[in-house]
Amino acid sequence: MSKKDLGLLILILVVGAVVAIINPRFLLPINLANTSNLIGLFGILAIGQAFVIITGGIELSVGSVVALLGVLFVDFIATRGMAWPVALPLILVLGGMIGLAHGWLITRLKLQPFVVTLCGLLIYRGAARFYTADGTAGFAFGQNFPELEFLTAGRSYGVPNSFIALIVIAIVMWVVLHRSVFGRYLYAIGKNEEAAKYSGIRTGRVVMAAYVICGVLTALSAIYFAMYTRSISPASHGQFYELYAIAAAVLGGFSLRGGEGSLIGVILGTVLLQELQNLVNLLGIPSSLNFAVMGGVILIGVLVDQQWGVYRERRLMLEATRKGMAGASAE
Numbered sequence: 539m540s541k542k543d544l545g546l547l548i549l550i551l552v553v554g555a556v557v558a559i560i561n562p563r564f565l566l567p568i569n570l571a572n573t574s575n576l577i578g579l580f581g582i583l584a585i586g587q588a589f590v591i592i593t594g595g596i597e598l599s600v601g602s603v604v605a606l607l608g609v610l611f612v613d614f615i616a617t618r619g620m621a622w623p624v625a626l627p628l629i630l631v632l633g634g635m636i637g638l639a640h641g642w643l644i645t646r647l648k649l650q651p652f653v654v655t656l657c658g659l660l661i662y663r664g665a666a667r668f669y670t671a672d673g674t675a676g677f678a679f680g681q682n683f684p685e686l687e688f689l690t691a692g693r694s695y696g697v698p699n700s701f702i703a704l705i706v707i708a709i710v711m712w713v714v715l716h717r718s719v720f721g722r723y724l725y726a727i728g729k730n731e732e733a734a735k736y737s738g739i740r741t742g743r744v745v746m747a748a749y750v751i752c753g754v755l756t757a758l759s760a761i762y763f764a765m766y767t768r769s770i771s772p773a774s775h776g777q778f779y780e781l782y783a784i785a786a787a788v789l790g791g792f793s794l795r796g797g798e799g800s801l802i803g804v805i806l807g808t809v810l811l812q813e814l815q816n817l818v819n820l821l822g823i824p825s826s827l828n829f830a831v832m833g834g835v836i837l838i839g840v841l842v843d844q845q846w847g848v849y850r851e852r853r854l855m856l857e858a859t860r861k862g863m864a865g866a867s868a869e
Contacts, residue, residue: 542791542846546806553813561820571698573816578700579762581808583779584786585704585711586755588804589748591787592715592728594796595644595651597749599658600756600783603636604776606666607757608764609675615686616677622686630757636662637753641746659780666772676769690765700762704805707755712801724748728796778829786811 558564583600590597607629614625636658643654692699715721723744726734735741764770788794789810790803814831817823 540791540800540803543800543803543806546789546791546803546810550806550810550813553810553817557813557817557820564816564820567696569816569820571693571696573812574701575698575766576815577808577812578698578702578704579759579766580779580782580786580812581704581805582700582707582755582759582762583783584790584804584808585707585801586752586759587780587783588787588790588792588799588801589711589715589724589751589755590651591784591792591794592724592796592799593745593748594728594731595745595748596655596784596794597640597752597756598652598655598780599636599640599662600752600759601776601779602659602662602666603633603753603756604760604763604779605770605772606662606669607633607760608770608775609666609669609772611761611764612675612677612770613669615683616675616681622683626686626761629761630754633753633755633757633760634750635753637749637751637756638746640753641749644749645742645745663772666775670772672773674769674771687765690762700766703758703762707758708801708805711751715801720744720747725797728793728798730797781829781833782808782811 554564563569583604587597587600610632611625611629614620614628615622620628640651640654640658643649644651689699694702715724723734723739723741726737726739727741727744731741760776763776767775786807787799787804789807790799790801790805792799792804815828818825818828818831
């Protein structure tokens, strides 16, 4: 665990202690379980976003993708009678294809990630609304899918299965990011894409793979959100979810410039965001301030990241100067 991660963990514990003192309901099992469930839902999104951010890119369409794929999943199993073991991998494939399309436009046609994913945000939201005729997609009265509901919205020994899924995915993605050649390539591209290209890394394929990973994890998150809400209004479902994902990644130490960050930090960033959300609810702060809180958190995270980078550069320069002076005096 890095110093950044440790500092974030301490901040989480301090904020949690303060909230618990102000409102003891924070420590009630039902509240902790609900918060853990939301951590699982948004944490999966944040991990996907982190894989894109580390390349120096951004994915602004995840909220709209959650709405579109959520609508399709509910329609497939609730209206068209498709078996959920068939619908689930189909939705994951669709998510991967969306990520592949974004990666292709960015790497092959040299479009800016911001432009591609901003257009995606508008296109997928519009497609979801058109698909439902601006209506609502949901399950009929009494319509149940016991195995699917247990896997997505159920609990094991009191722990939400969405949170368990997040832990499993985080472990796998930690190995991919921190213990694999592919992960080293991602960091290298984020640091300096041109240098990575000249060193023999197929940067286009690696970046496309990062967007595919983000698309698949976003699709999985869409399924969890669909089963959690059980009713989807495409006009509002998933709105601004990209903010939560970006904020969690930034808080976790992922620099928007690329090339930095740890997966543990992303999980801790997600925990802190949901803790703040819980604080807003428990302290009776108007819910209209939720997005103001998220915006403030992102701003603070970017400022801290920027100042940390400046401090680290100064420290490296001082160390290099001292070594140079020591070498000169030795001669």
